Amino acid sequence: MTAQILDGKATAAAIKSELAARVAALKAKGVTPGLGTVLVGDDPGSRWYVNGKHKDCAEVGIASIQRELPATATQEDVENVVRELNADPSCTGYIVQLPLPKGLDQNPVLELMDPDKDADGLHPTSLGRLALGIEGPLPCTPLGIVELLRRHDVEIDGAEVVVVGRGITVGRSIGLLLTRRSENATVTLCHTGTRDLGAHLRKADIIVAAAGVPHLVKPEDVKAGAAVLDVGVSRSEGKIVGDVHPGVAEVAGWISPNPGGVGPMTRAMLLNNIVEAAERRAGV
Ligand SMILES: Nc1nc(=O)c2c([nH]1)NC[C@@H]1CN(c3ccc(C(=O)N[C@@H](CCC(=O)O)C(=O)O)cc3)C=[N+]21
Numbered sequence: 001m002t003a004q005i006l007d008g009k010a011t012a013a014a015i016k017s018e019l020a021a022r023v024a025a026l027k028a029k030g031v032t033p034g035l036g037t038v039l040v041g042d043d044p045g046s047r048w049y050v051n052g053k054h055k056d057c058a059e060v061g062i063a064s065i066q067r068e069l070p071a072t073a074t075q076e077d078v079e080n081v082v083r084e085l086n087a088d089p090s091c092t093g094y095i096v097q098l099p100l101p102k103g104l105d106q107n108p109v110l111e112l113m114d115p116d117k118d119a120d121g122l123h124p125t126s127l128g129r130l131a132l133g134i135e136g137p138l139p140c141t142p143l144g145i146v147e148l149l150r151r152h153d154v155e156i157d158g159a160e161v162v163v164v165g166r167g168i169t170v171g172r173s174i175g176l177l178l179t180r181r182s183e184n185a186t187v188t189l190c191h192t193g194t195r196d197l198g199a200h201l202r203k204a205d206i207i208v209a210a211a212g213v214p215h216l217v218k219p220e221d222v223k224a225g226a227a228v229l230d231v232g233v234s235r236s237e238g239k240i241v242g243d244v245h246p247g248v249a250e251v252a253g254w255i256s257p258n259p260g261g262v263g264p265m266t267r268a269m270l271l272n273n274i275v276e277a278a279e280r281r282a283g284v
Pocket residue numbers: 049095096097098099120140240258259260261262263264265266267
């Protein structure tokens with residue numbers, strides 16, 4: 001058996017064309033959504049990601065607001081840019097590209113953001129709203145995973161989901177999404193303190209591998225027909241190595257390629273958060 005592909009690239013393209021239509025409808029009402037990015041320092045990887053976000057915006061008609069600061073920027077400099085974007089009416093939402101350079105403290109920066117302009121869905125208020133069931137921006141990678149499964153008709157309702165990794169961007173937050181009544185899954189969160197990871201994985205209908213450990217999920221630990229989402233990004237000789245061993249494709253029913261799976265979906269959901277914020281503000 002060879003797993004079917006959870007094609008993030010194609011799905012993200014479909015979502016982007018839907019978003020382009022919603023942006024056009026907003027523009028017809030006189031509203032142009034705008035995404036801001038704050039890039040501090042000159043890490044080439046971070047710059048590459050930020051450029052990608054602006055390219056995505058251009059594709060769907062969202063305006064771009066780029067703010068760049070040198071690696072020598074002070075905490076105060078970064079916080080002033082955040083204050084500026086909070087006050088800028090052309091900025092519907094924005095992200096502060098993480099990680100910030102050494103010496104800068106990211107939490108006070110993130111807490112200073114206007115939660116209604118949080119494009120990542122990772123502001124403490126956004127995570128609090130998610131826990132409380134209040135509408136607001138949702139974390140992009142978890143949302144992208146749910147959307148990727150939905151659009152391939154993978155059953156989430158009643159599924160046993162095992163998440164590996166307790167990072168904020170994925171592991172910690174995805175259970176809050178998947179256990180809502182609208183998704184209705186049962187979620188187990190595994191991490192480095194889990195005694196028998198294999199025992200959990202072998203029971204899973206859906207595996208979300210977000211530990212950042214190359215090839216952590218092995219074929220012998222995957223139930224036949226399971227859906228496997230590879231979120232991990234490690235690099236070896238310039239190439240992406242995911243958290244899922246290639247042999248898993250012979251056992252799983254569904255597998256997300258990496259690259260080409262969850263990454264493009266994360267980017268599409270960032271755009272989705274901007275469009276939804278603009279629609280909320282316009283009363284659509
Ligand atoms: N405030 C903030 N928000 C973020 O969302 C954020 C961040 N900081 N810091 C860095 C990480 C990383 N991230 C990625 C998004 C898409 C791909 C993506 O589309 N990857 C391509 C492959 C890219 C390649 O080949 O290197 C793919 O999976 O097909 C990757 C990584 C968002 N991040």
